[in-house]
Amino acid sequence: MAGPAIRTSNLTKKYGAAAAVDRISLTVEIGEVFGLLGPNGSGKTTTILMLMGLTDVTSGTAQVFGMDPARRPLAVKQQVGYMPDAVGFYDNMTARQNLRYSGRLAGLAGDVLAHRIDKTLERVELTDVADQLVSKFSRGMRQRLGLADALLKSPKLVILDEPTNGLDPHATHEFLQLIESLRRDSVTVLLSSHLLDRVQTVCDRVALFNRGRIALLGSVSELASKVLGSGYRIEIDAEGDNLGQILAAVEGAQALHIDGIRHEILATSDIRSDLANAVTRAGGRLYRLGIRQMSLDEVYTAYFREAGHAA
C-alpha cells in the first residue's frame, strides 16, 4: 500500500476546556521506527488512543494506512498491534491462554492460531513459561508477553506505549533489541517513552511532546543541531593558570563552561588538537580530552530551558 503508515493533521483532543493533545500533525512512513517522547501527561498516550480509535477525536484528522480510525476502527485494529502502558493480563490464565483469547478476538482460530502463538512466544523468548500462570511473571516477562500480544495478528504497524517503563537496564536492552528485530522485518513501529536516551538508539525519527504539542520533530542528530547549534561539545579536564581565558581564545571556541577542572567548550569544529596545544603551551596539565555526542536528554533539557526563558 502506498502512502504513509500514519498521518495526522491538527489532531486535537480536549477534556473540557483543557487540550490534552493540541493540533498535532505528523507523518510516520512505512518501515520507520518513530518515537513519541516527552514527560508524563504531555499527550503521548492520548494521541495513541486516538490513532487506535479507542478515544474520540475532538477535531482534526487521523489516518492509519489511509483509514480513519474513528470510522473504521475494526479495519484499523486488524492491522495494528497495540501494547498499552502498564499492560495487564488475566492472572488466572497462562501466557498461552491469554494470547489465545486475544487471537480469537482478532478472528484467528485453530492451527493457524496455535502456530502463531508458538512463533510469537519464541520470538519474545517466553516458550519455556508459556503454560505458567501470568500471575507468576516478572515485570520484564509481562512486558515481553505484551509485545507478543501486539505481534500475534502479524500487524503492519505496532504501537508500543511506554514499552520500557519499569524495566531494569538489562531488560530494557533486551526489549529494545526486540524492537530492532521488528525493524528488520520492515514492521512500522510507533513507540512512546519518557526515557529519552534509552529509546534514541532505536528511533529513526522522534517527536518531542510538550503540553499536548509537538515541540520538535526530526531525527536525533537533526534535533541536536537545531537546538544546540551546529556544534561540537568538547570536554577538557585540565589544570593551569588562567586556563579559561586561554581556552576561550582558541580559534573556533564559542562558549565555555567551567566546573572545577572540567572545561566544557562548544565549538564550531573539532578543535581538540588546538585546545590540547593551548593547554600545554600555557604550562597546564591535561588529564583528559573528549568529545561528546549529544543525547536526546540534553536536547530536550536545552530546548525547554530556552522555551522557559522565552515564555
Added chain:
Amino acid sequence: MRREGSPWAGLGTVVTKESVDHLGSTRMRLMEILIGLTAAGAIYGAISHIRESVGQDVFLFLTLFTTGHNPVPSFTGFIGFLVPLIAIALGFDAINSEYSRRTLGRVLAQPIYRDALILGKFLGALFTLTIVLVSLWLLVTGLGLLLLGLPPSGEEVARAAVFLLVTIAYGAVWLTMAMLFSTLFRQPATAALAALSLWLVLTVFWPMLASGASSVLAAHDPNPYLELANQVRVEQAISRLSPNTLYSEAVLALLHPETRALGPVFYSQLEGAILGSPLPLGESVLLIWPHLTGLIAASVLLFTMTYVNFQRQEIRA
C-alpha cells in the same frame, strides 16, 4: 458518525471466555456448596411437612417448592434471596476488574467493539446463572421424586418450568444491576457493597417504605372504604417497583394455582367464583404476564444504562 464493521465481532469468544471463567472460579465452588445446602435444606423442610399432611393437595408436587418447615424456609424462600446473591456475585466486577487488571486496553485493541465485550459479559454470566438455577431446579425435582415417590403431573411440570423461567428473569435483573454498578464504581468492593445495599433496601425497607408512602400519597376520599382501597393500590404500585415484589407475586400465582388475583379484590368481583379451586395454567400465566414483562423490561433498562455508561467511559483509568 457511522462506524463500519459488525458490533457482534468477537461476541462468541467473549461469551465463551466469560462462561469458562465463571464456571472455573472459586466463587462458583462456593456457589455450588450453597446450591447443595439449599437443595438439601429445602427438600428436608418440605418433605417432613408433606409427610404430615399427605393427600390434602391436588398439586402435591408443587408444595415441594413452596413448603417450609420451621426454621428452614421453603425452596422459593431460599431462591428469593439466593438468586440476587448469585447474580451480584457474577456481575459486580464485570467491567471494573478489567480496569484494575489493566486488560481493557489490550482487549479493545483487538478488532472488536465495546458492544461485544459488554454483551458477551452479560450473556456469559446469564448462561452461568442459568446453569446454576437449572441444576438446582433439577436437583430439587429429582430429590422430590425419589423421596415422595410420586411423579408430578404434566401441569405441575409446566408450572415449575415457568417458575424457573421467571426466576432466571429475576436473576437477570440483579445481574444487570450488578453490572451497572461495575461501570459506576472503579473499585469492585465498592460495587459489590453498593449492590448488596440496594438488595437489602429492596428486601427489608421497601415494603415499609411502600406502606408509609401510600398513606401520604393516596387520594383522600369521603368514603373510608374507598380511601383504604386507594391506599392499598398506591402501596402495591410502589412495592411493585421492586423486582422482589414482582418475583414473589409471580411465584405465588404460579406455584399456588388457586391464586386468582394479585391485588385487592372487591366482593362484587368474586361473585360466582368457586374459592379455592385452581386456575388453569394459561390463566395463571396471564396473571403474571405483566410481572414477567416487568422483570425483563427492568433488565433491558438496566443493561442499556450499563451499556451507555460503558461506551462513554475513557479507556484510561
